[in-house]
Amino acid sequence: MYAEADIPTDVQRALTSFLDIQQERLAEIGPELAELVQAARDATSGGKRLRPSFCYSGFRAAGGDTDQPILKAAASLEMLHVSALVHDDVMDSSDVRRGAPAAHRRFEALQRARTEASGRGGDPVGFGVGAAILLGDLCLIWADEMLHTSGFDAAALARSSKFFDAVRVEVTAGQYLDLVAQASGEADMDRALRVLRYKAATYTVERPLHIGAALGGAGQHLIDALSSYGLPLGEAFQLRDDLLGVFGDPTVTGKPAGDDLREGKRTVLTAYAVDHASEVQLGEFDRLFGRPDLDDDEVQLLREILQDSRAVQACEDLITDKTEDALAALDRAPIDDETARKALADLAVAATSRHL
Template sequence: MHADADIPTEIQRTLTEFLDVQEQRLAELGPELAEQVQAARDATSGGKRLRPSFCYWGFRAAGGDPERPILTAAASLEMLHVSALVHDDVMDSSDTRRGAPAAHKRFEALQRARSEASGSGGDPVSFGIGAAILLGDLCLIWADEMLHTSGFDAAALARASKFFDAVRVEVTAGQYLDLVAQASGTSDLDLALRVLRYKAATYTVERPLHIGAALGGADQHLIDALSAYGLPLGEAFQLRDDLLGVFGDPAVTGKPAGDDLREGKRTVLVAHAVDHASPAQLAEFERLFGRAELDDDEIQLLREILQDSRSVQACEDLISERTAEAMEALDRSPVQDETSRKALADLAIAATSRHL
């Protein structure tokens, strides 16, 4: 792969080719499995491809040869991401993902159509949830397979596997922390920041950089430097994502406006509001927050409380601070390749400057 190649396009091609092989393998088990493969194809189409991009440029920053099989290894992180999204949507009871029905809703509709056609059949809702859980599991297995059959030698894979194992543990642990935060019914800034770090920051930026750099033969000095850049950048990315989850345009985010407010996401944005809203604002916020049936006017009222409590501005300030910290760390880093250095700087802007 040449340095000026379109990474998102190349990642899509790699995923498509991998799923072509999986479709042939699963066809031997039964034609019903085509539904799982097609759902995986749709779930791996589109998206920002940030994790594969950070992996690729971590590899290049370590001096990795772009002609090596880095694309398949990088694409494994997109497959891991899809696994996490499918499971996340089940846990959050989200109806949509990237502007299309979430996987469990997709499978629910398939089963409902079959039941209506035959006049019998199991509960479509239960089927949809079960089928989506299995799809997430399949994608997790496939992520591991993509990395370990990517074509790198055993030594390189052993170096990378340490970080690949870490990111899978961290994102799962972060997901559990998120569940605990939502179930608590209260907002705690420390817990919100831990969820931010382990569910998003390490998973989106730091570990993909580490995996790529390890495949490229990086020493510990470079690994540490990539952490100094990747962790604050990952936190800034998720803070921006949290703002988009409340204020974003559904045409851009692919989810209904204010969905995070209906789901009761205990983010840093919400924790700040709980700490800084007036008593009257807090009472109104707690009355509405987390109600699935919120209408547009109620969503707007919650947004106004987030604005008036200066919680939105506090998150914007944190995004600016974390991004500046990341850029300063990149400036100090031992990355010698100017193409890689510029690509990492551009990725920092792409990850944090998405508009509300």
């Protein structure tokens, strides 16, 4: 039986082995494609591995036999995550991801170097965006292939596929809701909560649990119980992530401090602030929020508005309440494996108690 601490290592091993195979396949098409594979290797290195961990724990909760290839199946969710991150960074024009250049900036730099060396070539910015979109598409395709070549039998794959299909639809729909929210220029709490659910909660916690549990042969009663645990926990996770996006340490988050303020992220945090800020604060917020050229003093002013409007405290209270709801649901869940139950309790802490 796998120890929980082995999950990141085994997921990385599965990703590396899979990409080794893809590199051989793409080399037959052309040597240029080595750049895509290397970008995928770098993008799938590191990270919290929360989605594979929830998938694995769902499998364990269903009584799955860990002699089965659950780690490769779980690793498919990390490949899916990379696809979403690459596309998200393009849409947000983000420069950094996990402390390194975002994929489109990486490809832009490659093309710029080639252009400078040869004295000719296409637009580096356009090349970077196009290449990143293709990388994200490729990782989405590879995620499906990883799951379906993981080694589970056809019946198990059929059970899990409906949840794997659902998570891909839901995260794309949530991403579009997020795009609409940014384009509207308005703070809408209802929309922010829907983005919270479909771009984060179902995608990060609930569906990975469902996929693992389905591979382990779970019945509907356990699937429903895992939803009762996974949805509030996923929402708490994203609320914490939104706070970190504004107040977090860049050495921990891997992104510049205040980037979400420069990008104009319409989150529950900012929606609450707009609803509760004073008229003077709201004027300052509208003047600064979403400006890409914010300096450190302006970022700090926006942070103070978020704090003074009690938006930060409201999100902290929501995190506490939703985490407690998740743990209460876990206590009621029909899980016989106490190791799996403890792993899910530990994951609840890991997902929500990251410090600002």
